[in-house]
Amino acid sequence: MSAALRFTPRTLRAATFGWASLLGVVLLAAEPGKYVGPMDVVASPDGKSLFVLAADAGQILVVDVAGGKVAKTIACPATPTGLAVSPDGGKLYVTCGGVRGTACVIDAASGQVAATIPVGHTPFGPALVPGGKRLLVCNRFHNDVSVIDLAANKETARVKAIREPHKIAVTPNGSLAFVSNLLPVDPADSYNVAAEVTVIELGSLATSKIRLPNGSSSVQEICVSPDGAYAYIAHILSRYQMPTTQLERGWMNTNALSVIDVAEKKLLNTVLLDDIDLGAAMPWAVATTADGKRIIVSHAATHELSVIDAEGLIAKLKGMPKTIEEAKAAGRYDTQGSYSSVTVEDVPNDLAFLVDLKRRIQLRRGGPWGLVKEEGPLVNGPRGLDVIGTKIYTAVYFSDAVAVVDLEDKSYYPVKLIPLGPEPVLTVQRRGEMFFHDADLCFQHWQSCASCHPDARIDALNWDLLNDGLGTPKNNKSMLYAHRTPPSMAQGVRESGEVAVRSGITHIQFAVRPEEDAVAIDEYLKTLQPVPSPHLVDGKLSEAAERGKKLFFSERLGCATCHPEPLYTDLKMHDVGSKGQYDRVSEFDTPTLIECWRTAPYMHDGHYTTIEQLLKEGKHGSVTGDVEGLTDQERKDLAEFVLSL
Ligand code: HEC
Numbered sequence: 265m266s267a268a269l270r271f272t273p274r275t276l277r278a279a280t281f282g283w284a285s286l287l288g289v290v291l292l293a294a295e296p297g298k299y300v301g302p303m304d305v306v307a308s309p310d311g312k313s314l315f316v317l318a319a320d321a322g323q324i325l326v327v328d329v330a331g332g333k334v335a336k337t338i339a340c341p342a343t344p345t346g347l348a349v350s351p352d353g354g355k356l357y358v359t360c361g362g363v364r365g366t367a368c369v370i371d372a373a374s375g376q377v378a379a380t381i382p383v384g385h386t387p388f389g390p391a392l393v394p395g396g397k398r399l400l401v402c403n404r405f406h407n408d409v410s411v412i413d414l415a416a417n418k419e420t421a422r423v424k425a426i427r428e429p430h431k432i433a434v435t436p437n438g439s440l441a442f443v444s445n446l447l448p449v450d451p452a453d454s455y456n457v458a459a460e461v462t463v464i465e466l467g468s469l470a471t472s473k474i475r476l477p478n479g480s481s482s483v484q485e486i487c488v489s490p491d492g493a494y495a496y497i498a499h500i501l502s503r504y505q506m507p508t509t510q511l512e513r514g515w516m517n518t519n520a521l522s523v524i525d526v527a528e529k530k531l532l533n534t535v536l537l538d539d540i541d542l543g544a545a546m547p548w549a550v551a552t553t554a555d556g557k558r559i560i561v562s563h564a565a566t567h568e569l570s571v572i573d574a575e576g577l578i579a580k581l582k583g584m585p586k587t588i589e590e591a592k593a594a595g596r597y598d599t600q601g602s603y604s605s606v607t608v609e610d611v612p613n614d615l616a617f618l619v620d621l622k623r624r625i626q627l628r629r630g631g632p633w634g635l636v637k638e639e640g641p642l643v644n645g646p647r648g649l650d651v652i653g654t655k656i657y658t659a660v661y662f663s664d665a666v667a668v669v670d671l672e673d674k675s676y677y678p679v680k681l682i683p684l685g686p687e688p689v690l691t692v693q694r695r696g697e698m699f700f701h702d703a704d705l706c707f708q709h710w711q712s713c714a715s716c717h718p719d720a721r722i723d724a725l726n727w728d729l730l731n732d733g734l735g736t737p738k739n740n741k742s743m744l745y746a747h748r749t750p751p752s753m754a755q756g757v758r759e760s761g762e763v764a765v766r767s768g769i770t771h772i773q774f775a776v777r778p779e780e781d782a783v784a785i786d787e788y789l790k791t792l793q794p795v796p797s798p799h800l801v802d803g804k805l806s807e808a809a810e811r812g813k814k815l816f817f818s819e820r821l822g823c824a825t826c827h828p829e830p831l832y833t834d835l836k837m838h839d840v841g842s843k844g845q846y847d848r849v850s851e852f853d854t855p856t857l858i859e860c861w862r863t864a865p866y867m868h869d870g871h872y873t874t875i876e877q878l879l880k881e882g883k884h885g886s887v888t889g890d891v892e893g894l895t896d897q898e899r900k901d902l903a904e905f906v907l908s909l
Pocket residue numbers: 508516705711712713714715716717726727729732738739740741742743745746747749751752753754755761764765766768769772773785
């Protein structure tokens with residue numbers, strides 16, 4: 265008997281209580297460590313099929329909607345990252361790969377790759393411009409957007425975005441594209457820190473930007489209403505200026521939907537998707553029903569969908585007084601508490617604004633928030649979604665399934681699942697990845713670890729964690745090599761990555777969890793690998809970076825005394841003159857410089873947005889070397905080397 269067919273107690277249990285009970289048949293559990301990893305789902309224009317982006321399997325799965333099962337698999341030339349479908353359903357546009365990203369044109373019927381178009385580093389979120397002549401693709405780590413001519417299957421232009429662009433929504437008339445940028449670019453110690461949306465005029469390719477409210481980060485998906493009047497964008501609204509003493513009422517992270525007025529190219533307002541005593545962590549995908557009447561948001565960390573009355577929302581937002589005087593004149597400023605938000609400015613802080621305008625649909629069995637412990641398949645991590653008529657289809661990442669919710673059917677439970685493969689058997693690392701993205705580990709479900717550490721990296725914000733005292737905000741830190749570079753935290757207050765993980769659970773999530781959950785998170789974080797820098801040329805240092813490397817290792821500068829290879833840290837604390845106005849100490853932990861290109865702003869207080877600025881204005885490195893004697897060219901070269909690590 266082959267290993268795959270042997271019944272172990274574990275596979276038997278999974279088969280009995282999991283997919284099997286759902287399907288009424290006996291299926292074998294998957295091989296541990298082998299996953300489908302659905303990240304997104306796009307419906308065919310006729311509504312008969314779903315194209316599922318299976319990131320871990322490296323495939324596009326074609327699901328037959330009527331039959332509720334996978335009808336076909338299409339292999340991708342490299343890891344698929346994004347998916348769009350042509351208006352006739354005949355062609356799939358799939359972005360693939362990392363450093364040498366491509367946009368592939370795939371024939372939906374035959375599964376053959378018809379064209380492979382080179383684009384930038386880690387392409388994401390392909391979007392067709394109506395008319396079908398052009399395709400837009402985000403190059404996440406080149407911070408730009410490729411414009412592709414589909415007649416010639418060639419990139420014809422690159423348009424600058426801001427930071428880690430990854431989703432594009434085009435207006436139905438094809439005039440504008442709205443691009444979501446994951447992270448802010450501001451100095452983290454300034455008063456206003458927020459991510460911005462890039463707007464591209466598709467005629468001239470000129471760009472402008474729309475700033476989201478202070479604290480907006482982890483900006484995920486964006487969509488435009490079918491009438492082209494509004495763009496909706498899902499993101500986290502962080503209250504990073506508050507000391508992290510509690511979580512109640514969205515004290516740390518709230519979860520938001522911003523509404524952009526397309527004609528005005530302006531932010532109309534931002535509303536919260538949370539309830540007063542229950543967070544809706546990690547809003548991810550956003551789409552509308554075809555009639556535009558309902559906005560659907562998936563919540564990756566609370567495993568649910570929000571369904572919002574779009575007309576009601578817009579009417580309420582447009583009816584908001586701009587000033588207290590206006591509110592008084594309109595008879596809306598009373599002492600009876602009739603209005604939760606008095607003016608437009610109150611809306612982004614109002615946890616009750618959507619009270620009559622939204623409902624939350626839990627995707628898990630066992631009732632809302634899985635409170636009733638019931639055996640059933642795992643439903644964890646809904647991400648991309650699409651809508652056919654009144655039915656919502658969501659890719660559920662850790663479950664290797666698509667969840668189906670019919671808005672017309674008032675009794676949603678148990679939510680129907682379309683399995684995309686055998687029930688996944690989670691390795692300890694995969695369980696850790698799941699816990700890291702799960703707001704079950706958080707009091708009232710306000711946030712997951714990934715709310716502040718998207719992709720297990722950073723949100724580019726300063727947080728006043730209590731581990732080093734109150735009133736001492738610190739810039740966020742990446743999880744890459746956290747376990748190999750003790751001590752942890754800028755002030756080195758945690759002796760290791762392990763301790764930092766456990767203190768994150770107890771003191772940031774305010775949760776009590778079994779030790780095995782923390783162990784799983786450790787094991788997941790230890791698997792993180794650096795992404796090759798976009799500053800490398802064919803995988804090698806550029807000429808400028810080579811010159812910078814010599815400077816870095818020179819006695820003249822002595823950077824390597826504190827930043828030695830291989831991880832570019834001596835694991836020690838140093839006083840490098842970086843003490844700021846809020847600090848009580850002057851020694852800080854030497855951070856690894858690997859992946860520095862993606863973790864701006866720099867230093868414990870996030871004061872510097874570029875390495876050149878850190879070297880020039882911050883005079884960093886002058887403890888050992890002649891940093892002030894560097895010429896502009898030398899400083900550029902040195903920065904280029906650090907950014908290539
Ligand atoms: C509210 C935002 C926030 C949340 C939520 C959060 N972190 Fe952090 N995390 C931070 C900040 C900010 C730092 C850096 C603090 C410092 O340097 O003093 C950090 C640092 C860390 C570090 C140390 C990295 C290093 O190399 O020094 C680890 C490990 C870590 N977090 C793990 C977690 C885990 C695990 C969770 C979930 C249980 C979590 N974090 C949730 C904001 C957050």
